[in-house]
Amino acid sequence: MSNLITKTTELAMQITLFYVEQGDTVIDATCGTGHDTLALAEAVGDGGRVYAFDIQKEAISLTSELLKNNGCTNVELFNESFVYMGEHVPEGSASAAVFNLGYLPGGDHSITTEAGATIEGLRAALKAIRTGGIVTVVLYDGHEEGRREKERVLRWAEKLDTKTYHAVFANMLNQNNYPPEILWITKKR
Amino acid sequence: MSNLITKTTELAMQITLFYVEQGDTVIDATCGTGHDTLALAEAVGDGGRVYAFDIQKEAISLTSELLKNNGCTNVELFNESFVYMGEHVPEGSASAAVFNLGYLPGGDHSITTEAGATIEGLRAALKAIRTGGIVTVVLYDGHEEGRREKERVLRWAEKLDTKTYHAVFANMLNQNNYPPEILWITKKR
Numbered sequence: 001m002s003n004l005i006t007k008t009t010e011l012a013m014q015i016t017l018f019y020v021e022q023g024d025t026v027i028d029a030t031c032g033t034g035h036d037t038l039a040l041a042e043a044v045g046d047g048g049r050v051y052a053f054d055i056q057k058e059a060i061s062l063t064s065e066l067l068k069n070n071g072c073t074n075v076e077l078f079n080e081s082f083v084y085m086g087e088h089v090p091e092g093s094a095s096a097a098v099f100n101l102g103y104l105p106g107g108d109h110s111i112t113t114e115a116g117a118t119i120e121g122l123r124a125a126l127k128a129i130r131t132g133g134i135v136t137v138v139l140y141d142g143h144e145e146g147r148r149e150k151e152r153v154l155r156w157a158e159k160l161d162t163k164t165y166h167a168v169f170a171n172m173l174n175q176n177n178y179p180p181e182i183l184w185i186t187k188k189r
Numbered sequence: 190m191s192n193l194i195t196k197t198t199e200l201a202m203q204i205t206l207f208y209v210e211q212g213d214t215v216i217d218a219t220c221g222t223g224h225d226t227l228a229l230a231e232a233v234g235d236g237g238r239v240y241a242f243d244i245q246k247e248a249i250s251l252t253s254e255l256l257k258n259n260g261c262t263n264v265e266l267f268n269e270s271f272v273y274m275g276e277h278v279p280e281g282s283a284s285a286a287v288f289n290l291g292y293l294p295g296g297d298h299s300i301t302t303e304a305g306a307t308i309e310g311l312r313a314a315l316k317a318i319r320t321g322g323i324v325t326v327v328l329y330d331g332h333e334e335g336r337r338e339k340e341r342v343l344r345w346a347e348k349l350d351t352k353t354y355h356a357v358f359a360n361m362l363n364q365n366n367y368p369p370e371i372l373w374i375t376k377k378r
Contacts, residue, residue, distance in 0.1 A: 011357070018203065160363045167362035168200075173372075174349045174356045183362075 008172065008180040009100065012138050013039050015184055016096050019134040020044060027089055027097035027128060028052040029082035029121055030113070033105060034063030036098050041072040050075040051089045053082045058107055082121035089128040096133055097125035101149060102140040102180075114145065115152035122153070126165070126187065135185045142178035150181070157183055164189055197361065197369040198225070198289065201327045204373055206232050208323040209285050216278055216286035216317060217241040218271035218310055219302070222294060223252030225287050230261040239264040240278045242271045247296055271310035278317040285322055286314035290338060291329040291369075303334065304341035311342070315354070315376065324374045331367035339370070346372055353378055 013036060020026055022045040028037045031054035040050045052075055054060050060079045067075050078088060082099070099121065101113045125135045139153065140146040157167040166186045172179040202225060209215055211234040217226045220243035229239045241264055243249055249268045256264050267277060271288070288310065290302045314324045328342065329335040346356040355375045361368040 014207065154362065157362045162363055162365060165363060168359050169362050170357050170359040172356070173343065173346045173358050174351055174354060176351060 008182060009036070009138055011170075012098065012100075012136050012182045012184075015182070016040075016098055016134055016136045017043050019132070019186070020096050023047040024095040025049045025051070025089070025093045027085060027094050027125065029085065029097055029099040029125060030054060030101070031059045031063040031077070032100055033059070034066035036100060037063050037075060038066055038070055038072065040096070040098070041067060041070075041075050044074065046074055048074055051078070051085065051094075052076065053078045053080055053085060055079070055081045056107060081117065083117055083124060085121070085128055086124045091127050092130045094129045094133060097129055097135045099125070099135070099137040101138060102143070102146055109143075113149060115149040118149055118153060119156050122156070122185075126185065129187055131187050131189055133187050137183040137185075138180050139183060140178070140180045153183065157185065160185065197371060198327055200359075201287065201289075201325050201371045201373075202228050204371070205229075205285050205287055205323055205325045208321070208375070209233060212236040213284040214238045214240070214278070214282045216274060216283050216314060218274065218286055218288040218314060219243055219290070220248045220252040220266070221289055222248070223255035225289060226252050226264060227255055227259055227261065229285070229287070230256060230259075230264050233263065235263055237263055240267070240274065240283075241265065242267045242269055242274060244268070244270045245296060270306065272306055272313060274310070274317055275313045280316050281319045283318045283322060286318055286324045288314070288324070288326040290327060291332070291335055298332075302338065304338040307338055307342055308345050311345070311374075315374065318376055320376050320378055322376050326372040326374075327369050328372060329367070329369045342372065346374065349374065 020043045024044045026040045031037050031052045037052045103109045139150045141150045160167050168184050170182040209232045213233045215229045220226050220241045226241045292298045328339045330339045349356050357373050359371040
């Protein structure tokens with residue numbers, strides 16, 4: 001009937017999956033609880049591959065467990081920062097890379113992504129995706145580091161080469177309590 | 190292979206069509222050259238219905254011709270403002286309504302949509318769509334009336350009831366020459 005999506009993370013995944021097909025290589029830059037990793041693993045299927053990263057051991061455990069429970073065997077998990085994704089993912093190989101910034105839900109709130117590393121990770125992701133691919137970023141500005149991160153990430157995205165990239169920022173107009181927002185970048189050539 | 194979309198009007202249609210299925214009733218509030226009307230007519234199929242509006246006779250002629258050439262017989266065309274859509278479309282019947290603001294491409298640039306009427310039309314569209322439906326608006330701020338219209342439309346959308354509507358504004362970060370932007374509103378209940 002209806003495909004109504006109002007949760008920002010789901011909306012970000014909906015946009016991402018438009019660019020993903022069975023058999024594709026994709027990247028989850030921030031496993032977190034593994035929800036996105038699972039969605040990506042199902043979207044690319046047994047013939048595809050997911051490279052998934054998280055600096056927190058707890059996130060890797062949660063994700064690993066979720067994937068096991070759902071019978072997914074097409075994910076490679078790395079307990080590393082997304083900054084190093086280029087060491088594992090071949091350049092120009094992925095159709096999508098997703099970032100869910102901020103802290104691990106239910107985890108240590110002092111461990112959060114930080115603007116400098118995030119931009120480094122986004123640069124790595126733009127290298128890792130192929131022409132026609134997408135990088136999707138869910139941003140949170142409900143905490144101070146999140147606000148700083150968002151401003152810096154958006155300023156960086158504004159300067160991306162127009163001929164190569166198409167950057168779109170979606171903000172929620174009528175929601176309360178700092179709803180997360182979405183930046184997505186597609187690679188045109 | 191890739192579903193890469195970088196044209197704002199195509200992106201708006203992509204978002205819209207996620208909420209539309211074969212057999213649905215949908216609304217094109219601004220036929221223009223008929224491009225969106227045709228995409229909607231094809232998306233709902235023979236069992237569906239498109240209500241399409243435009244105040245300019247030229248737009249109705251262009252759209253009518255395009256639909257005829259593509260064998261579409263599921264569209265009702267009205268040479269009327271979208272403000273009056275409620276007189277034709279049953280309340281809560283449509284899964285989507287699309288607005289493409291500004292002036293008719295290649296037409297008289299002095300005839301453009303205007304903020305007051307646009308907001309009236311958007312209110313009518315929110316009445317016409319069902320729960321789970323979407324209203325999509327492509328906005329242009331490359332001309333002065335467009336800038337005024339955009340600001341007023343966004344201020345209006347910010348005040349929409351949070352429990353009933355979810356309003357998202359997507360702006361293009363790294364494009365030149367005032368690329369069009371997208372507002373979309375989904376009806377949650």
